[in-house]
Amino acid sequence: MTATDSVTGHRGVFVTLDGMGGAGKSTTTRHLNEHLAAQGYTVHVTTEPSHAELGAIARHGTDTYSRHALACLVAADRYHHLATEIRPNLAAGRIVLCDRYVASSFVLQRMDRVPIEFVEALNAAADIPDLAVILIADATVTAGRIERRGSHSRFESGLATSRAEAELYQDTSRRLGAGRWPLLTVDTTRTPIAHVTSLIAKRIAHLAGLPHADPATP
Ligand SMILES: Nc1ncnc2c1ncn2[C@@H]1O[C@H](COP(=O)(O)OP(=O)(O)OP(=O)(O)O)[C@@H](O)[C@H]1O
Numbered sequence: 001m002t003a004t005d006s007v008t009g010h011r012g013v014f015v016t017l018d019g020m021g022g023a024g025k026s027t028t029t030r031h032l033n034e035h036l037a038a039q040g041y042t043v044h045v046t047t048e049p050s051h052a053e054l055g056a057i058a059r060h061g062t063d064t065y066s067r068h069a070l071a072c073l074v075a076a077d078r079y080h081h082l083a084t085e086i087r088p089n090l091a092a093g094r095i096v097l098c099d100r101y102v103a104s105s106f107v108l109q110r111m112d113r114v115p116i117e118f119v120e121a122l123n124a125a126a127d128i129p130d131l132a133v134i135l136i137a138d139a140t141v142t143a144g145r146i147e148r149r150g151s152h153s154r155f156e157s158g159l160a161t162s163r164a165e166a167e168l169y170q171d172t173s174r175r176l177g178a179g180r181w182p183l184l185t186v187d188t189t190r191t192p193i194a195h196v197t198s199l200i201a202k203r204i205a206h207l208a209g210l211p212h213a214d215p216a217t218p
């Protein structure tokens, strides 16, 4: 990314966060946003499925839509999200933090029995992020976190599901790595959120460059 923010002077950086249910994607995204903003970076936080109409159908329709239909819905929302929200924010020099992206499709759609070839083809034209974070953790720990927090969907249904998800994330990392995606894998089993955050923030700062603005200045 070469675009820079007109106020802070740092580069736009596209960062995606994927990983097992309960590994901490949403929590880490929230902490990263606060951490980077406090350092003077301009951050745009987003999520997939997106907040657009198509995204809402995908997010709230996982019991209605399944398999190839859900895979297509999620991918269509992704391309619309890239065109209308992600690329414009990057062009304005912002750091874009996206909670879930292509890696989630490689895992969740396969858990939904869609062949990987179909998922790969659907996502072949999606932008490669500047940094693709994969959060992993021991399946017993993520299953326990989900049980305490409450399940978000049929993709989070106990220890067996978390174990299957863990294996699919390993395979997905191999595939994306072979496709030259810049991956950063963080195991959150015993890593406190503050440590997870500072680890990722350092990589982002390296990509974005230093902000010029004083964060205390409104
Ligand atoms: N590094 C961490 N160490 C310990 N607990 C964590 C850590 N990160 C997140 N958690 C806790 O794990 C639970 C799940 O976190 P979170 O909702 O962020 O996961 P998620 O990956 O976004 O899940 P989902 O895929 O279901 O949306 C929360 O209760 C959160 O406080």
Ligand SMILES: Cc1cn([C@H]2C[C@H](O)[C@@H](COP(=O)(O)O)O2)c(=O)[nH]c1=O
Pocket (backbone or CB within 6 Å): 021, 048, 049, 058, 059, 062, 070, 074, 100, 101, 102, 103, 104, 105, 106, 108, 109, 152, 153, 154, 155
């Ligand atoms: C990005 C993406 C999402 N989904 C589905 C799976 C879940 O039901 C929701 C996301 O909810 P969460 O709170 O983030 O767990 O969307 C999908 O099937 N495939 C995808 O690529």
